[in-house]
Amino acid sequence: MNIPLFLKTAIIHDNTEAAKGILSLYPAVLHAKDENENLPIHLVFSYTDASNTNANANANANANANANANANANANANHNADDSASEEDSSCTRDRSDMFSLLVDQGLKNNVGGMKGAAGLFEKNREHIDFVNVRHRTPIDMLLTHVDAACDSDLNGWVWECIDTCIDAVREGSFHEFNILHHAVAVLPKLKIETLICMIEFCYEDCTLSDHDQEGNTVVTKAIIEATKRHQWGDLKEVLEKFLDYESDCLEQRDVFGRLPIHVAIDGGLEWDNGLQTILDYDGSQLLEPDPQTNLYPFMQCSSDVQMSFGLLLLNPGVMDTILD
Secondary structure, three states: OOOOHHHHHHHHOOOHHHHHHHHHHOHHHHHOOOOOOOOHHHHOOOOOOHHHHHHHHHHOOOOOOOHHHHHHHHHHHHHHOOHHHHHHHHOOOOOOHHHHHHHHHHHHHOOOOHHHOHHHOOOOOOEEOOOOOEEOOOHHHHHHOOHHHHHHOHHHHHHHHHHHHHHHHHHHHOOOOOOHHHHHHHOHHHOOHHHHHHHHHHHOOOOOOOOOOOOOOOHHHHHHHHHHHOOOOOOHHHHHHHHHHHOOOHHHOOOOOOOOHHHHHHHOOOOHHHOHHHHHHHOHHHHHOOOOOOOOOHHHHOOOOHHHHHHHHHHOOHHHHHHHO
C-alpha cells in the first residue's frame, strides 16, 4: 500500500487536524510505505518547508508528471541528495512536534513497526543518494539531523519535545534497549561537538553512557566504532574527553562481550592523536587487559603496525610479566 496523497499533503503542510481526521477514518495507512520505504512517520522530517514542496519535487531527477509522484519525489529530493540537504533539513524551524506526537501515538495504538514496535521509530527507509548509493535511516536518525538547529536557537525547542516523545514511545511500545545517545554518536560526523553535549545534558536522566544497545555497545564504544569504521575521526578525541566530564568511569565500562574501549579502539585502527592517547592517559592499566574475544593484549592487537605495537609495549612493559606468569 502506498501512502495516500492526502495524508502526505497533510504531513507536508504540517496540518495536524487533517492528519488526525484521516487517521481516524483510515488507521491502516499508518502501515503504508512509499517507493523509498518511508512510513508516514519518516515524512515528518523529510521536508524543510511546505512552501518548497513543488520546487523540491521538480528537482528530483526521478520525479514523475503526476501529483502523487511529485509528492513522493519531494521526500526523496529533500533528504537523499547529499549532506548539504541534511544541513538544510537541520535549519528548519517549523514546529513538527504535534504531528510527530500524533503519528507516534497512533502508531503505538495500531502496532506500527510490528515486532520492532515503537510506532515505527526503528523502521529503516531506503534512500537513493545517487544512481548507485543507497542509505537507510530510521525516523529517529532523521530527527537527529535537526538537533544542531535546536542547540542554536530557542525556535527549535520542538526538537527536544520530539526526542522526549521518542524516549517515552520506546519505553511503552518496544522490547528495544534504547538510548538515544547511541543514535546520536552514530551520526557523529554530521553533529557538532556542542550538539552532542546538548544531547547528553538533555537526556542524561534517561540515558547513561554505560547503557548497552542491541549490539552490546556502550555509548563510548559505539562512538569509537562509528568514527573508525568510516575513517571520519572528526572530534572523537574531544568527544571522549567530554564523556569523561559526565561519567568519570565511562572509559572503564565494558561492552556485553567484556571488551574495554581500548580493545575496540585498537581493533578499529584508532590512531594515537585521534583518541587513543585520551583512553590511555585516563587508564594505562588497560594495556594489561587482554581482549576477551581474542585473548590478545592491546600491543598484540596492533601487531601489523610495529611502531604502534612497540610503543604500547613500552608504555606498560609490565604486560610481559603478566603474559609470562
